[in-house]
Amino acid sequence: MARIVMKFGGTSMAGIERIRSVAARVKREVSAGNQVAVVVSAMAGETDRLVGFCREASSLYDAREYDVVVATGEQVTSGLLALALQSLGVPARSWLGWQLPIRTNDAHASARIEDIDTAALDAALSSGEVAVIPGFQGVSDNDRISTLGRGGSDTSAVAIAAAMKADRCDIYTDVDGVYTTDPRIVPRARKLKRVTYEEMLELASVGAKVLQTRSVGLAMKTGVRIQVLSSFDDPNNSATADTLPGTMIVGDDEIGDDMERQLITGIAHDKNEAKITLTSVPDKPGAVARIFSPLAAVNINVDMIIQNIAHSTGSTDVTFTVPQAELSRALDVLEKARADVGYETLVHDTKVAKVSVVGVGMRSHAGVASTMFTALADRGINIQAISTSEIKVSVLIEEDYTELAVRVLHTAYGLDAEEAA
Amino acid sequence: MARIVMKFGGTSMAGIERIRSVAARVKREVSAGNQVAVVVSAMAGETDRLVGFCREASSLYDAREYDVVVATGEQVTSGLLALALQSLGVPARSWLGWQLPIRTNDAHASARIEDIDTAALDAALSSGEVAVIPGFQGVSDNDRISTLGRGGSDTSAVAIAAAMKADRCDIYTDVDGVYTTDPRIVPRARKLKRVTYEEMLELASVGAKVLQTRSVGLAMKTGVRIQVLSSFDDPNNSATADTLPGTMIVGDDEIGDDMERQLITGIAHDKNEAKITLTSVPDKPGAVARIFSPLAAVNINVDMIIQNIAHSTGSTDVTFTVPQAELSRALDVLEKARADVGYETLVHDTKVAKVSVVGVGMRSHAGVASTMFTALADRGINIQAISTSEIKVSVLIEEDYTELAVRVLHTAYGLDAEEAA
Known part of the structure; x- marks a missing residue:
């Protein structure tokens, strides 16, 4: 049994059919005996829509109210995924940022996570319930909703994985791993089995946008093992993520002896x-x-x-x-x-x-x-x-x-x- | 100076232009020296969209997760109205159900309000800030988001007016008051200046859908004076609601001596x-x-x-x-x-x-x-x-x-x- 965080981006949450497919994937990990927390993004396009409303409403831009508005995208998908899991017979509930809570500083719209209380989360996971957590959001010191800035859901996932001492943080993306280079340019690019945090940081900072740079930095600091996997699920595939051919992002020590590297x-x-x-x-x-x-x-x-x-x-x-x-x-x-x-x-x-x-x-x-x-x-x-x-x-x-x-x-x-x- | 609650329905919140017009109307009341709390519905059509998602996601229907999803509609409009007010120079902030809090029982999706803590609200209003409150939502005993059932925003407005001892609860609707009958059927129908709670309850229960029946019952019980007004604002009109020709819904005692009645x-x-x-x-x-x-x-x-x-x-x-x-x-x-x-x-x-x-x-x-x-x-x-x-x-x-x-x-x-x- 392992304790894992699974993170799904906006493309994976774009519509009920895809959310159902995510639920099926989560169920596989649960059925394999794992304790699972899922971190979700808003439906693709939704955050843009909400940001657009805020810009239209006010040029003055109070980041605290902006956060109230844009945090709803992930709130919706977390509730829907909990429902979809329940309909597959998997006990699940959503935990909003203020409910856990995920404490952040007061830098609204680009807040930093300061502390995650895992008491409720531990209890839920131990009871066999899947915890569905909206990414990108937390609650600031003055008990107002805060968000981490665009792309913040990767960071949420890593922070939650660190707080709950997860064995792995599986990030499901549009690509099925990290490649030696962009396969659209070099068809003979190879998928990397393992890459170090520092390499991933450099690759991310020079344009290989698989993961948000900030989340990789946090993973390096906290030692969270990230696995990058494809979100395009084959419904007939019964494999759990620990046997899938994604890319692991790990510390230097784990690949120090890799002579083939x-x-x-x-x-x-x-x-x-x-x-x-x-x-x-x-x-x-x-x-x-x-x-x-x-x-x-x-x-x-x-x-x-x-x-x-x-x-x-x-x-x-x-x-x-x-x-x-x-x-x-x-x-x-x-x-x-x-x-x-x-x-x-x-x-x-x-x-x-x-x-x-x-x-x-x-x-x-x-x-x-x-x-x-x-x-x-x-x-x-x-x-x-x-x-x-x-x-x-x-x-x-x-x-x-x-x-x-x-x-x-x-x-x-x-x-x-x-x-x- | 009066303390008033203003409630706006989904049509009034349908898009930034309308929200801006609502903000202008709120500003007039503030400029006249009133303390104002505003209760808002979701944008017209939004709740239906969210309910549709929930139905698609699960036939099992966990009302607690349903509430997490559908409560976002009002969360969005409350943040946007706060932004729109700020851009008109009116100090404002949103107060979500769990932030005040508005306590409800655990009957998710059709919860009843049990208690509203007005300490934060009183402090905000006394400091000259407008409180924007999403209608329809509260927080249940187990700290989960709850909703009051469709049309619940009228009930939220009356409950908040009762808790904060408001002088008046102004409900802005598609019509500009309560008429002797449907003016589309009888062009010579007259707008009523005043109507009693009981009459309004009977009218509502037999098809005059100006207000949600439940909200009228609550107003009768708590003695909240409701005023029904048109939400179609004339931007050149500088009148405050106490001089507008809406319909007041009041107790028997207030109209007992009306010989013209x-x-x-x-x-x-x-x-x-x-x-x-x-x-x-x-x-x-x-x-x-x-x-x-x-x-x-x-x-x-x-x-x-x-x-x-x-x-x-x-x-x-x-x-x-x-x-x-x-x-x-x-x-x-x-x-x-x-x-x-x-x-x-x-x-x-x-x-x-x-x-x-x-x-x-x-x-x-x-x-x-x-x-x-x-x-x-x-x-x-x-x-x-x-x-x-x-x-x-x-x-x-x-x-x-x-x-x-x-x-x-x-x-x-x-x-x-x-x-x-």
Whole structure:
């Protein structure tokens, strides 16, 4: 017997037929003798609808009332899943955020979970009842409904798994696991059996959107074992999730001895970056701070930064990337800072992409970056910027070369499977 | 300064534009110096949508989970109205059933309010904040969300008005008051300035669906003054509700001295009745009990009952009415009771209507019923059954004559206004 959390996203909850299919899947785990808590998202599209209402109702935006409205999406699906489970003969009840309670701080609309009281949950699970918990929501210190921000249901699931000391947190998604790269680009991408938290964090942060980054960070911190599985259920399949071929996300220690493991775990890409260059910035102390301080002040995340060596004129060019969604705000801020920074021209380019190779194996192996640079150079792909972390090397290239670069690197690091995925 | 409850139905909350218009109306009362609590329904159609989901999800129907799902409709509109009020500069917050709390019993899906804690509400209102409260919902003894049954928002409003000792409970509806009869049938129907609780109860129970019957009963018990007003707001109108021409629903004592008052307050009609006749029922003790006991056992309300005088054969015919919605269940029960009752044939007729004259003045005046019978006979309208209460006389007639009967009676009792309403 294991204690597991199962988390289902909005696509899995979109309509009664799908909710019934989720119920069947939960029943399999219960029938296998497991204690199960289920965390659910709102029906696909519902949160957008509710957010739209709030925006229309008020430009002032009181996040506490916003939370009252948007938390209803998950409340509906948790009640419906409890009903669907009952109709399959599985004892079940919904537990809303304020009922457990799931305590959060007062940062409404992007609250952080502070504490989960598991007394009621433990009692329910021990009695053989399935606990259905709306994701994304909690209750703040002043007893008002709070939400965790978009995509927060993954975080809810991991936090609940940690609090109830679950053996596993199974996240059911549109894909059936984490792949070495996007199979739509590289048909011979391989599904990974195991990936470390850190690798998953790097992959998520560079565009492999299987899990919300925050939930992976929480899992790493609390040691929750996450399994990524496909939500497309074969009704004739009687397998429980511990025998399904998903991807486990675990700590370094669990895969330390895996001799078969590749040096590189995966290749990720991200087309949502924009490149900004300031030319002829005075090459003197404080110049760079005057560029990035005003951006930080308005919460714009700057990613790859390159400062060229100074020209003979005593000035330099500074290039960096920001998310495309923040580009116009960033340009606005930089225009205003022109006199202060003293740059000559401000140019930007959205036709860029970031391609990254990720893997914990990198720590103990030299030469990973040079393999990357050589492979790209051999195909005539120009590198516009480079950034590295302990387990990742990213390059910025012209957007049109994205798929080519991903394929070239997938082959260069020996990740291609024998057959197409 | 007065303390008032304003209640808005689903039509008033159907979309952000309408919610904004409600907010403007609330603002007028606040600007006039009133302390205001607002009770809201779900957006028109939303509760039906949620009920549909529940029915699809489970035929077993756990009313506790049903309540979790359907209570979200009012949660959404209460958050949105709070936002809309804030954007007009009116301090406001939503108070969910579990937050006040509004305590109910455990009869989920048709719960009764047991207690409302007004400490938080008093503090909020005294600080000048508008309290927006979702109607229809509360929290049961075991801290689960409960709902009061369809149309429960009127009851919520009256219960909250009673608990907070409000000076008035203003119910905004699709009509602008209570009329002497349906103005679509009698254009010269007059709007009543005042009507007693008992009259309103009788009018509601015979088809004048302005207010939920239960809410009127509660208002009578607790002495809450209800005002029925139109929810169609003229944005250029700066009047507060105490000067608007709605209908006040009050106690007998408040209208006791009204010399201008008509003998009859109104004429109501109801086409949702069905007539059932059992022929040749043995005319002996206990026979009638054997008919009505099995109907009562399955909660079918029987209304008008006539037992004809016994035939020479020692048997009699028994006729009564049930709501049309219950007809097939009633026939089913009666078929099964055939041997026990010993009747000969079972016939039914849905082409009937009940027309009623209602008025507290009846108590002190004889001749009300005979005026009715004479007026109907003069136009050749046959009376199939009669029932009376202290302040009401109802007759069952052929459905096709309904509008004619209503017009004839409206004139016979001198209710016609000088001009069309």
